[in-house]
Amino acid sequence: MTETLSPAVPSTAQSEAPLLEIRDAAVALKSGNRTMVSGVSLSVMPREVFGIVGESGSGKTLLTRTLLGLQDDAYVAAGSVRFDGRDIPSQGYAASARKLLGHSIGFVPQDPFSSLNPSMKIGKQITEAIHLAKGWPMGAEKTREAAIRLMGEVGIPEPALAFDQYPDQFSGGMRQRIVFAIALSQDPKLLVADEPTTALDAITQRRVIELILDRSRSHGLAVILISHNLELLRQSVGRIAVLYGGQLHTIVDAGDIGTRVVHPYAEALFACIPTREKELADIRSIPGEPVGAGFGLTGCAFSTRCAHAEPICRTAPLPLNERLAPRFSACILGRGA
């Protein structure tokens, strides 16, 4: 068994500054100025492997793409972002984010295959990414060598041969590795991977996740792994931020899920999942339907389904993680705090 529980909480010295700080971020759609995600505050340390979990429609993709300046039809409506000691100016946020983050954050989008050019050899796609990051003076031969080395490192067999092939000559898992090679080509400090394995077989999924974790360990790469699979994250990352209905509900140590009292939604979500250890009696569904991002509820979005909900949960503002605490529960009744 390759099981490893919570391996990647870095032993951060107290003094070390966070790599990424997101303060009270809100994201709105340009059309109608509809706020979809709000009140997200979290920090990610250098070398940390951090998870973001949420059901479909909770806002994971919209939040990350907008904060990276990649979502054309949405904008950062509130809050601030600081990366590697630099604030992203809120004026002209998207363009600044692309400029300041583009080279130091590697991004693997959801549905990554659409980011590969089907009519360009993969070697060329990777060398272009290297050129973009490091400039042309590297020289064609050196760049080719760097690309082939990178392809080898992400586990593409016979990289020198693969260099001259086209994306559709590869399986889903191999194409995912090509996308990784492109994201890693600029030697980023942080890799953000949005559902990197949902389309993959279990065996390939495990390999790709291990590839990411290995890379993090060997290169001191910080990672944000976005997934709807809480069990995958629980076994792979150190801390997990939980989104529901466009709100940040908790940031929890992966190892605390299933072993301690945590935020009611984190607890309820975990109770839904048949894991290796569970029996039928351990599985409990959450009644009702998920509330998506942007529903405009006041209070706690989970209050329509929460077993602990009280009237105040529907009216009080959801607490914010103002001090960017590493662990946080937004439960109005203080559960899991």
Add this chain to the structure above:
Amino acid sequence: MAETPLPMVELQGVSKSFARRLFIQNRSFALRGIDITIGRGEVVGILGESGSGKSTVANIVTCLTGYDGGTYRFKGRDIATFTRRERFAFKSDVQIVFQDPYGSLNPRATVRASVMESLLLHRRDLDKAGRMERADLLLEEVGIPASAGDRFPHEFSGGQRQRIAIARAIAVEPELLVCDEPLSSLDVSIQAQILELFVRMIRERALTIVFISHDVNVVRLICDRVYVMNQGAVVESGPARDVLSNPKNEYTARLLDAVY
């Protein structure tokens, strides 16, 4: 586990290939001579990765598609020799629930009408009022309020549509229910709701179920026996708990190791 002399389903050496790009010599094999037996009252899991042939098995067992080689006996009778009457009875004896619950419901019919339609063909003993009453009971049984029966499929969420598809499938009291990844398209919290519905149905109804899934943990929890498929072949079979905790086959072992 009922060990009856006549199994519900017996596939023997069943194979199927799909011709690729019209060239017969370039056949892609979906199934390579598989043997699968499903006893009355059993819940049998079929586990495998994408493309392993699970849906092809489901479609053959429900006669939605044919096969090229081997034999399929249903309750002891070779389906190739079915009479018209047997073929008609088969259609109500065997029902299927698909992964995408939207595709299996008529978008222009109210959900009550969808369930009633299924009764119209196979429960001729019921008059319209009887069918309506039974449809409402079924909807309630799967957790859809009868008062929502006048609504159309698009007015329901994915999980609710899956409940309606299940109500429609069990309406005719089938002997065999084939479920092809009934949870995969649903949100995590809704998957657990539908799983609970299956557990209740298994306890309360005398159903034989083929449960197709790529989720090892779900199969371990609800199935009596399991067949593990890889590339169109059954690589291992046996009691679900044994196979999924002590695999004998190398592929099964690799699959189990990879699962989170």
